[in-house]
Amino acid sequence: MTLAEEHKLLACVHCGLCLEACPTYVLTGDENDSPRGRIYLMRAVEENKLSADSSTFKLHIDRCLGCRACEPVCPAGVQYGQLLEASRAELFEPDKKRGFTHRCLRLVLRHVWLHPARLRFAFSVSRMLRDSGVAGLLIRTRIPRLFSHRFEFALALLDSSSPVSLGSDTDVDSSTRRATEPVADEPSCNPTMLFAGCVGEGLFSRVNKATARVLNVNGFGTSLPEGQGCCGALHAHAGDLEGARTLARRNIEAFDDSENLPIITNAGGCGAMLATYGHLLADDSLFSEQATKFSARVRDVSQQLESVKLKEGLGQQSEMTTYDASCHLIYGQGATETPLKLLQAISDLNLVALEGSERCCGAAGIYNLLEPDMSQGVLQEKLAHVRETGAAILTTGNPGCQMQIGAGARLTGIPLRVCHPVELLDESYRRAGFYKESTEC
Template sequence: MRNRPTQLAGALGAEEGKLLACVHCGLCLEACPTYVQTGDENDGPRGRLYLMRAVEEGRLGVESRSFTRHIERCLGCRACESVCPSGVEYGQLLEAARADIAAAGRGRGFTSRALRFALRHVWLHPARLRLAFRLARLLRDSRLPRLLLRAKLKGLLPARVEFALALLDSSSAASLSDETVGRFSEAKGGVSVEGADITSTAAASNASTSEEIGRSTETKESAALLFQGCVTEGLFARVNRATARVLEAQGCRTRAPRGQVCCGALHAHAGDLEGARRLARRNIEAFEDAGAAPVVTNAGGCGAMLASYAQLLARDEAFAARARAFSPRVRDVSQQLADVGIREGARLDRLTATYDASCHLLHGQKARVEPLRVLSTIRGLSLAPLEGSDVCCGGAGVYNLVEPELSSRVLEEKLRHVRETGAQILATGNPGCHMQIGAGARLAGMKLRVAHPVELLDESYRRAGFYRNDE
């Protein structure tokens, strides 16, 4: 009889056909950043799937180092899913494998255990999480992280601490070169979305100004419910405000339902599927109460997680049907904009931007062209193609802190390609990618602004005078 660990066996029970569907063709290998870096078959999707099968069939222990090591070195980027001809749903199997590793008490040591503690005792409690982010903002806005980084304490600060400071600093609105800070300062008079009906205070469109400034595409009247996200609202509230203003400018009434919580992605990736389910149930309730409009996110990681609730709660009698109704409502802000139409704003200063795709936005939500369409609407911004735009940056949630060595190798490759573009701005649709690339650029001394595409569109709208509150 097979010695099946509970969670993995559970996933295989539901998705066993997908796991067995792997025909070992190897087409996924070159798409896998960890395989490309190490050249080790077990650091690629095919090898990891083989290890999962070995555990599922009782030929390998879940606590064995060969299993835990290679499963934990996976970025969870899901690039392998996009190229797999057999439709192996790798991401779901990875989460189940990690749940078994966590249940067996195995992990990456102190950092991993500290993360699990924080996920359980902070992230599952909204008041504590708000306090944690408030403290993080206080530290960031004190500019102490920047001063410490500028003091070049290399060798005195542990590399992991230095990178953590750079991550925090890169979430700041002013984390770009001095020349571009002036040009792209955050819009004043932003709208408040925290638990509020945005429509009452949001910016209003100004058709006559739009006609003077340039072409405007046709827009449809619509509505959206904004999913704010814990990291986005905690460290990038400006992106949530910009998202609301930009949607409103297209005639899309936008509000952020009360009662929403973290999406649960960090829990799922760390193997805490029960924690992820708890959060998923609360989000479903919050958005059910708010009506039937699309659930719009501006973070690729959150969007892919919200879209996976149907699978996450498939065996929950009370929530399975509700989750199946919820997941198809989820869309990225770029997909919503592509659907409702994007007006053209004012010309920005002549700058070159490049775009890096968030893995979960690309491979989870399948938003490949929509973010580029948002950027191409912004006049004055020239877009330089980024080689390897569809390859992970090495951020992957907290992978950069728990697997710093492999993460930095993946990041170096990304920064090399960014340098080749000569761009002053890198646009990306996920806070984790934003901080990872921003931190890497900062530590490498690059002059680079990292921004969400809607921040740039918002800036062009503000210049066009679309926002009454900004006058």
């Protein structure tokens, strides 16, 4: 841990105000699964009273969702997310003894995720499994469950990244077949740059296209800079800070722009990561200044659209719709109300509030596969609240949450379609006939 981070550890005054905000503490009731408890453990390691190789340290640091719900409630302003990142970096060191799952994770992060061609190949195989219906079929046979729940859930996650029907007048096939190319930019549009993301491009390219169209309707042009790739969030959350820095440098170079155009994301997890490049590369003499400027340009699509009066869409939605907030969208980017404004632009949307919308869903990157029991505990609470709403459609601004809630609903038999708010707005614009007018910015 660096001196700066040690200082952040000392900022905790042990008041305990963060405990009830922490989903893992609420679930287990164990102080070591709370922010305060974890900070105690970090301090003990820092002061050499506890080994970073101890099972206690590994267990409770691994069990943290990294949701950062503890940050806004902390009166001392403890930057818990950065402390967690530093602790995970310590656990990622090659000399630390880690179990099979963590060794596999290291292998994938280092030998697949850092190599764009290999990553593209991995996503094309995943899409083949999904789009051929094999993943869905396997789940229905219940055979994967005989091997392991983790395997079954992984398949359900993949299957839940499929497009869903968004209106009573369209079915899934027709909605995916319709024109999906972004509307051509006009030179007079306000230009922006779109961050596509690795999972975003690999499994949710339709959301990227919908984002471009919705921005275009509202007067923004979009370009998709070449050379961009994964944001590095998976690496940073796993403690592979060097991997995260490599990816950050690539993105900074790809988005290099003399006009400092806004960088738009539609994924809460990616946006929160991109917004921390300044911190991640603070000690990099070549990139630190550029990284800070890059982070200042990052906006969620809902934040960018807040700067204009949104065009109104046509919902025709008799079905109830709800919204679940992505933790990283709230705590990493401060986008609490703006995603709801996208939904409010759909004139006749039947929007119902979701209790505990701000609580983590248990996805947290690939936490759902690394810590399946804890993740399921958090997810079941979320699904109980979803059931209470009676909603048929749930919108959320992060692909990880989309897959997590979709997979949970699917395996527990809740008839729920999950999509991004921008997809729903895009569909409402299509109904309202905006795409014919959208090139007139």
